[in-house]
Every structure is written in structure tokens, then in C-alpha cells.
Amino acid sequence: MASPVPRKSSSSPARRDAAATQAILIQAAISEFSRNGFAGARVDEIARTAGVNKQLVYHYFNSKQGLYLVALESVYAEIREKEKHLSLEALEPLEAMSQLVAFSFDYLAAHPEFIALLSDENRNRASHILESRVLRKMHSPFIDMLDATLKQGVARGVFRDDIDALNLYISIAGISYFFFSNNHTLSAIFGKSLGSRAALAQRRRHVIDFALNALRP
Template structure:
């Protein structure tokens, strides 16, 4: 019968009586149902992209654009490297996405400072302190920027997204400076772009060159005490620079 198989079993082995090993009995048993393979887990595109982005930032920060390899990035994310090309098109596309992601993070956190709700001097003190703290906590940001500058900014030049995301930040900084000018606590001849470059630069240089500066000056500039002193310095330095001439 279909679905059944005949089993010829020696009665001697079934009963324990081996006197007639040639006598047999026919039994039937149903064949096992076919085993169905478990359905493959559904891929979560958002989670896959996030895993690739995390691995990409780490690899590009460590090895730069030229040194990082797509297969190593995919392996770090626990995914097939074909997904890199599926989601980002190329290694260049992934690198640009990594750059955009680190800029998005810092710009989003800057917006949460709500500078417009603060006194302008306090607002600038918070912004400078935040910038210092962010670089301390995110060395990958410094490494990626250094690598992109070695590449002459060629990837960032093609990103309209990066230019758009900086506009709200500059507007916020410009409004803070204008408020300070109106209150007579900031000088009127500084524009937002130059203030931002100076503010970011004095912290960026400290972290990007911390090892060489420590060696040259014989100080442990990465110690907790040195970091706290430097943080106070860059805040005071920026606020003093913004003060109107002749102000006490």
C-alpha cells in the first residue's frame, strides 16, 4: 500500500525464541512524514544596514578608506559582503555613508542643547564643552575626519546631505552670536563659520595630536586632570575671544 512499507521480522528475535529462525511474520508500519525545513529567518534591512554601518565606521577609522576591506567589514557585521553592494552600491558608497553617519550623530546631539533657550554666554560655554566632550568620547570621529582630509575631502564633496545638515546648526550658532551682540556680551565682527572653526579646532588639535604633544612637553595630556584643565581652558579661551573689545 502507498504510504506503507512491509517489514519482514524474524519471530525468533521478536519473541526471544530462536528455535525457528526461519519462521517470519509480516508487519506493516507507516513511513515517517517528510521533514519540512524550518522557514529561513526574514532579513531585517534596517538592522542589517545598522550592523554594516557600525562595522564600517570601526574599520574605516582604524584602517582608512584605502586600508579597509569590504569582506572584513561584512564579517564584522556578521553578514554576507554582497549586502554591502546591495545597500550601499560600492565601497565608496559605504565610506560616504559612514562619514554622514558620524556627522549626523554630532549634529543631532548639538541640536538637543537647545542653545536658543539659554543666555548667550552660557549657550556658548555649553557648546564648547560639548564639542570637547564629544571628541574625547568619539575618537573614531577624529580618525575618519583625518582620513577624509588625506583624501582631500573628495567623498564629502559629493554629499548634499552633509551640506544640508550643517545649515540648521550654523543658523543656531548665528542666532546665539546675534543674541550676544544685542546684549553687549559678544563682539559684532565674528561670523558663525569662523567661530565654529576656531572653537572646534582648538579641541580637535588637542585630541588628534595628544600623543605627540604629551611626548614633546613631557606631560600626560590624556590624564583625567589634564583633560579637565584643557576643557576649562578652551571654554574660557572661546568666551574671552568673543568678548567685545574694552569689556572688563
């Protein structure tokens, strides 16, 4: 059973303090779990980083797994919230698609902890996500935006009419995700610093051009 997401604070000072403590613990947990994975992360270290008594972790989240689930829910909720604020309706299909691809790349560039947590959860065969009703019901607006943009592009003759939105999402995510998740090994193998600002800018342009070229009729 997934642990509930911490309750929102009320006007009570005690509740505000509790909510603030939980928020600090969640951030400390995200950092620890992204560094060491679920198996290697230590509750003692999370509590120490948060500056609280270890027993508070169990008081608020019941267990290490309960805290891990809330940490996962938190990182997914953040990207879903940012997706909702993408305003693409007034843009031409090519520009809208360019912004969608760029958003996917930029978010991964700015959030290495998201990549680390996803990699660890995949090693665990999504066992924790499957236990979270919150995550399984957390619909991504990104797919809907892709689908709407694709349909507009097809109607205007700038996109192919045989592209599935879900497959496109996986492809867009994949060509960005692999670059970041394997950046150190790729840099070592090819003898090039692929984490530099210039390399990131070059890769970002390539990913956008690659996706748009694949969609053209």
C-alpha cells in the same frame, strides 16, 4: 554618485532584518574606516566584524565606496542630530556660548572615530564628501545657534560686535580638534599624559575660558 542611506524598516520582518543588518554593517564600517582609512580598510574585515557574508555588503551598498559614503553620512547625521537638541534659548549669552563650546569639546572627546574619519577624508581632499548630495545638503544648526547667541551677547553688551559666526565655529572646532587629533604626539613631545581624565578636564576649562575671553568687548 553617493549610495543612498539605507531605507527605514517597515513592519515586514524581512525589512526589519535587512535594516538591522545594514545598521550592523555601518557600525562595523565606521570602526574599520576610522582605524585604517578608506584606502586601507577591507570589506572582508567589515563583513567579518558584522558577522555577515561579504556579498551582503555589495548587495546593500554596491561597493566599498558606497559603504564608506553611508558611514560618513551616518557620523555626520549623529552630530547634527545632537546639535539640534541643544536648548540655549532660555540661557544668558555667556552661559549659552559656554555650553556650545563645551558641546564641541565633549563630542570630540567621546567620538574619536569622528576625528579619524575627518582626518582621512581631508587627506583625500574631501573627495567622497563632494560626491555625497546628502552631506552637502546637511546643514549644521550649530552655525545658526552661534550666530543667534553672538547677536544676543552683542545686544547685551557682553560680546564684541565684529565676530563672524562661521569664523568663530572654525576657531572653536579647531582648538578642540587639534588637541584630540594630535594628543599622542603632544603627550610624547611634552612628556605629559594629555589623554588623562585630569588633562581633559583642564583642557576643557581652558577652551571654554579662551573662547569666552576672545568674545568679550
